[in-house]
Amino acid sequence: MPVIDAQVHAYERNHPGRPWVEALHGPPEVTGDDMVAAMDAVGVDGALLVSVHTMYRYDASYAIEVQRQHPGRFALIKPVDPADPGVGETIADWVATPGTVAIRIMLRGAVPSDPADPGINRVLAAAARHGMPVNLLAWGRLDQVAELAARNPDTLLVVDHLGLQQPFEPPVPAQPWADLPKLLALAPHPNVAVKVTGACTLSHRPFPYDDIWDPLGRIFDAFGLERCLWGTDWTRAVALLSYADAVEAFRRTDRLSDSDRAMLMGGAVQRVYGWAPAAG
Numbered sequence: 001m002p003v004i005d006a007q008v009h010a011y012e013r014n015h016p017g018r019p020w021v022e023a024l025h026g027p028p029e030v031t032g033d034d035m036v037a038a039m040d041a042v043g044v045d046g047a048l049l050v051s052v053h054t055m056y057r058y059d060a061s062y063a064i065e066v067q068r069q070h071p072g073r074f075a076l077i078k079p080v081d082p083a084d085p086g087v088g089e090t091i092a093d094w095v096a097t098p099g100t101v102a103i104r105i106m107l108r109g110a111v112p113s114d115p116a117d118p119g120i121n122r123v124l125a126a127a128a129r130h131g132m133p134v135n136l137l138a139w140g141r142l143d144q145v146a147e148l149a150a151r152n153p154d155t156l157l158v159v160d161h162l163g164l165q166q167p168f169e170p171p172v173p174a175q176p177w178a179d180l181p182k183l184l185a186l187a188p189h190p191n192v193a194v195k196v197t198g199a200c201t202l203s204h205r206p207f208p209y210d211d212i213w214d215p216l217g218r219i220f221d222a223f224g225l226e227r228c229l230w231g232t233d234w235t236r237a238v239a240l241l242s243y244a245d246a247v248e249a250f251r252r253t254d255r256l257s258d259s260d261r262a263m264l265m266g267g268a269v270q271r272v273y274g275w276a277p278a279a280g
Helices: 030-043 061-067 087-095 118-129 142-151 180-184 210-223 245-253 258-272
Strands: 004-008 046-050 074-079 101-108 134-137 156-158 190-197 227-232
Touching: 004 030, 004 227, 030 046, 030 245, 046 061, 061 074, 074 134, 087 101, 087 118, 087 258, 101 118, 101 156, 118 134, 118 142, 118 258, 142 180, 156 227, 180 210, 190 210, 190 258, 210 227, 227 258, 245 258
Parallel strands: 004 046, 046 074, 074 101, 101 134, 134 156, 156 190, 190 227
Antiparallel strands: none
16 A cells, blocks of 8 residues: 655745745745655655645645656645635636646635635535545634535545644644544544644654544544545644654554554545555
């Protein structure tokens, strides 16, 4: 089974040709070549490359460029704007772009919290027509996700980063798993999966982050490992741990059997997104 990271980012240094909207926590630059080198060093076969909303908003041109350079290593996910009346056409165009597997909605800021919002539901309906999963950055809004899942049973929703607010730098919050019951409440919806991305950044202990396994075990039991997708959320996590540690913490633990590990660290991505890296 190939090892697939369910979320990584790549970006250029800020420059006039592709300027940043805002700065993201992390190195000044992580190119596609840099990301591939990091993956190669620890035996990660492929990754879902998520175009960085913070820097590039809805412009996925750099992620597309990286995927074209490394077509066997990355699949593409792009944020879309639910307030855009033409978002349906945007999604149709994205589906036709080589390497794409999903879209993303950032449920924060000015994006309405009303589960009946016509813009959000327009996105989810269009995604269902094209058979495309929708990733949701949804910390603080898991109740909204439950309503959206019920309203859109034919749309596959993937909750980013365990649905929990994760730190960009130390210290880790005192109660990082406080909203875990709200995430577990989503498990009865068969059209909801969860990215187990950035989990190590919620640990109060050093590598191998042993205190994450009891809450993660509750998630695995509730959703089943076929709906749980391991990943690092690299580069957001760079101030808290190395890429190698984010990988090895899941390889070394005795809390996963070999078959569990294979599903969590690759099989579930193939099931949910229908993609596998050529390197695998």
